[in-house]
Amino acid sequence: MSEQKPMTYSAAGVDIDAGNELVNRIRSAVEATRRPEVLGGIGGFGGLVELPSGYNRPVMVAGTDGVGTKLRLAIETGQHSGIGADLVAMCANDVVVQGAEPLFFLDYYATGKLDIDTAQAVIEGIAAGCREAGAALLGGETAEMPGIYSGEDYDLAGFCVGIVERSELIEGTTISPGDALIALPSSGPHANGYSLIRRILDQHPNPQAEQVAGAPLLDLLLEPTRIYVGTVLDLLAKFPVKGLAHITGGGLPENLPRMLPASCSANLDGWQWPEIFHWLAKAGNIETSEMLRTFNCGVGFVICVKATDLEPALEHLNNNDIAAWQLGVITEYDNDHGTRLKIDGVAV
Template sequence: MTEPKTPSPLSYRAAGVDIDAGDALVETLKPIAAKTTRPGVLAGLGGFGALFALSGRYRDPVLVSGTDGVGTKLLLAITLDRHDDIGIDLVAMCANDIVVQGAEPLFFLDYFASGRLDVRKAERIIAGIGRGCELAGAALVGGETAEMPGMYRDQDYDLAGFCVGAVERERLIDGRRVKDGDIILGLPSSGLHSNGYSLARAVIARRRADLTATVGDRRLDDILLAPTRIYVKALLALHAALDVHAMAHITGGGLPGNVPRVIPKGRRAVIDRSSWSRPAIFGWLQEGGDIAEEEMYRTFNCGVGMVVVVDAADAGVAEAILRDHGEAPFVIGRVDEGPGEFAWA
């Protein structure tokens, strides 16, 4: 009679989690975090909690925080094995959200979860997060790396981020100063940013699209994985120079879904769609998916990634400041007392 085999001893590694790989990753990330350090950071990576001191830099500070992910844009990055810039998207989605209230991003933390930890791939992803933090002026002070076999397939991963900033209470931008006659400026997006990718991927599947094909003057894969533009430094310079009445980050919901969030009741934003040239990718998506015009504008940014509302008398100065900081602003509308919260001109 054959003796039953004794099961071999189990370990965390045998169950699919490599603690040593996680520890090695932390060591490779320390130089990335060090490049993003700024006044207020009290400790490097590796502690249980990240430490940051305001240190009297503000008289009456209001802390502003935001959290977000990258959505199904990750699936394209995974499919194409292109991970170097997706971390910029993660920072952008959080930092752009808090700067619209006038907040200077102070620090950022990330959450990276995968089915199997590939240290080289993770380093590329988090190096992108570091670059995003540099663009936003935020310190990468910590994060969490989770290896969860069974929750994710081996090559799949997910990202989430959390950003904290500060603004003087008296300089908080909350839309209360928006008034009739204010001018609405648009800042160009770098593409889809990180919204609408479930619809975009459906169009790609319907068209059986070759992602190396050219749309406009660029390859489709390059357009789709272009990182979200980080507007922080230009907007902080604008905020320091004049009285900004409101700003809106154009994410899910597009212009109709995001601009009304910063317009007081009793007033509306009137936007002229003919005031900017919509990048070719949006026409490609609309044609390929037979997507209705209104659906396009409530799903995608359609070329406008950020909106700024200023007094009409300040519009020229605002445009000049933004241009001096690398942006290409254009007037897209105005504020009036008409019915509703939003209207197309």
């Protein structure tokens, strides 16, 4: 009877040394996101953060999200750095909707076999996103899970925590008919609708060679989600903003009504969609109503202000190179038809 060879964790598919090497590689990128409130460094069992000073009644705001099947496109093209910024944006943009300043971010990276170069690119992208959002990359988890993930597959999740003074919390309760809506442009589909996008690409003869408005199609589809934190916090410091909405899965029809009180609806003016959305609609033979419920169609974030603050707010945004525009107005809720959102007078 032959003697059985000793078993090891590495032989089972988990390389502890690779995980340690990854931590060493990303250390400087993580340190670059540090905030004054952070205690200690990476490598502990938990991250430590003091509450910032100057708050009378601080409220913590937390959000978590992933990037959906946009990951598959990143894996298939080998373009991994932007997906990390997507992860931060999807979480931090939700947190700032309540008026909160992001404090820190945590990530979870899971894969079947750790590819250090890929993981480094992803996490450095996360760190870049954290720097833009002003959040410390407090820590994270890298998990090798052979048998759950295969090949080059990996998955991501993010967790963001912010803080806001209770009296400055944005809840949408003061929104009333006559208020104005401002649109902030998206950078593309962001991280929503990619199951449909991938179905379109599967049926397209040569997406790698496709150009849209003079740019490679795949580059446009992998453009990272815009991070609105700095823009929104700057605007909050200068104007009495009444409501905010991050336009993610479900598009404007699902997300804009989330900021409205029960007594209000929104009437939007039509706007010029970026060319990538026209291409998707044509290539997939997608009806306008389905486009609006699946994609942001060029509107990544919506801000509600008093009508008298509209022009000064737009001027401020435009002077800071934000191509914002008036998206529409708040109206009374239509009890007869139960309509919360119209575009050019048509319910969507």
